[in-house]
Amino acid sequence: MSRKTSLSGFHEWLPEERLVELHVLNTLAEVFELHGFSNIETRAVETLGTLLRKGEIDKEVYTVSRIHETDAPDPADTSRLALHFDLTVPFARYVIENAGHLNFPFRRYQIQKVWRGERPQEGRAREFTQADIDVVGDGALDFRHDIDVALVMAEALSKLPIGQFIIRINNRKLAEGFYRGIGLDDTAGVLRNIDKLEKIGAEEVSKALQEELGASAEQAELALALAQIRTEDSSFADQVRALGVEDELLEEGIQELAEVIDQLHKRVPGTAVADLSIARGLDYYTGTVYETNLVGHEQLGSICSGGRYDALATKGKRSFPGVGLSIGVTRLITRMFSQDMVEATRKVPTAVYVALTSDEDWSAAQDVAQQLRSRGINTEVATKAEKFGKQIRHADRRGIPYVWFTNFDNGQTIHEVKDIRTGEQVAADPTAWMPPAEDLQAMILNTVQHND
């Protein structure tokens, strides 16, 4: 895990680490499909015009050009290609392009690499994998999907070997209505400052609200009082109302957040809180917003974030509202490795290594291997009849648990299989033998405690 990468910010895993990543990705895909999400992939590149549409090109985007183009790039040319920096913008473009072929509400999951040219630092990579789910409607999208996507992610995260997590949920309508109700109209400005609460503390935020946004001390105090509310059920609503602010949008937000948190509290207790400090940077969120922390690893930042947007995409007068969440898989896995939260039971997929007694037995050994493989047992065959000790050491070094021996004695074929961890060697039938279930595939062992 302390290996240096040859390009800063670009992680590459060893085969045994990739086993852990595959376990995570397969678990996520399985849960997403259990909930009826269809998989898609979008191309790695978008035009700068598409990436700019959301106004968020302050990210360090990687542009792409053919090697024989040797002119200096024209910064104003929005037809230039660039690598996508998230999966939301490409998905919005995909929905618009394929709207006529999709059925709405469209439930999709997408697991792909994204690229950002930012300065690499802890928890930030230049190439990393995201796993996104979104539900998108055509014109309208029922509010219950806001609950649904959070339930799906709670289930998915609970099946990963990552220990306890907390999904922290807020609602933009609630925040905007409240700020408006106390006379602060620059919602984005207030949110931007509230977002710094964990980093710089209440006093500094209060000062900034007053100095930057011209808030009164009382307004700042109320905004901060709201941000400090945090409950596991809908009791936050009484606490908000006790602050004495009245606003229609605020009330709508309270009711939405109450419904989300009540259902989560009921169905997946202990995994979610209503947390009125959650701001989320992106401008396009319009309702529920989510962030997720790993308990004990809060400084890692959010590992799963998202929200509701009234217009994920628009096509003429047609608007596509959506709600979704995105897991930062690479950030999560890097942490799992650096904190020794997981280990694989072996380094290779192989369960059985078929040894050779003589070089002429190779084809017969392939027959044995094929019989084992027909029952789903991952099997390799030796290529040379080296001394058994050497063949066993080769399997052992690679973490293969079993070695298979075949002897041809006086026209009789004798099969034996050795567990090289215990040394036990027993007679075995290649058409029937099975390893114990826990040895069939490399397994990922969880060394931390979980939510349930």
Added chain:
Amino acid sequence: MSRKTSLSGFHEWLPEERLVELHVLNTLAEVFELHGFSNIETRAVETLGTLLRKGEIDKEVYTVSRIHETDAPDPADTSRLALHFDLTVPFARYVIENAGHLNFPFRRYQIQKVWRGERPQEGRAREFTQADIDVVGDGALDFRHDIDVALVMAEALSKLPIGQFIIRINNRKLAEGFYRGIGLDDTAGVLRNIDKLEKIGAEEVSKALQEELGASAEQAELALALAQIRTEDSSFADQVRALGVEDELLEEGIQELAEVIDQLHKRVPGTAVADLSIARGLDYYTGTVYETNLVGHEQLGSICSGGRYDALATKGKRSFPGVGLSIGVTRLITRMFSQDMVEATRKVPTAVYVALTSDEDWSAAQDVAQQLRSRGINTEVATKAEKFGKQIRHADRRGIPYVWFTNFDNGQTIHEVKDIRTGEQVAADPTAWMPPAEDLQAMILNTVQHND
């Protein structure tokens, strides 16, 4: 399938097409793991220096730069980043970097996108997926791996819904030894011309050999005679020897190719031929070379190619020989779609759609869904209690085969499930009901005949 892509050369699949691609990728991964191959992924970018190492930068490489770099690129700067154009060069770099952490022979598979800025045309994309297997040794690699990788690919391809295929195998030693034996020392030059045999015909190749390489008419005739040999077993050897050429390297090549083709003929009859016209463009192959055609789709070119290289990578005095094969997944899948070779039984992963009788039943419907999901049944829940006809039409339009109804009558809960294809509706227990096996997952139907 006739949809236009918004960026030429960059394919994106609809969800139901992606189901077919996932089926192909999962089948390949399963077979590779059954044979003990470990999965890795390498980063998308390499330095130009790494990509240039094999001398093959005549490809249209995509370079990558941060958006705020506005200077013209310096063509001589080999530290510039570029997207990889295959998986072999990145793998060689990965082996060198991680040699101390890997166990040899190292069996790896790698399924990733690669990028080439070439002019898009039939069968050529600018972004496409490759699936590679390679076995790499440290210093030496037993010849039997040349047979092994071909057996693995024959098994993998036979499990795909692509119909008949033929792996065409040749040996560089055989070709080089033969050309040398008849007095033609420019092996690369001869191979380059022989490679055009299918495109331009024997007469033109003969002319080119004489005009370009100064071959005599007799030499050209012999080179062409060799290239026309094609047998399903090792009988090619007699045909080669009948040409009367003697050379040590030629004999070594004949023996290697005979061993490969005899084992393939024995273990996977009908899927491989010794084809002495196979040249393979890349310079670094040093022994066995492979190409694969889809029967009836020969003009598509090779769908699975590769070979043996004595030095896949070198690190100081240490050399890593390898042998491997690469499937052009996107090329294959594009063909499968354009020729209607496959279809998915439905468009979404979902098997059951839980309808709502009243809006208040949503949480109870989630309970039903969770019971079904616990047995691996992909399930969605309606968000609104619209008329049953409307809920059924919604499921039908998305290709979901079953709709689940729950009625609460006088304190009694009645569950029923409807197969919306037949209209049959029966009582069902959410803790026990299972759909028929063929409805559990979306299945890929093969509409063409197969090798076996």
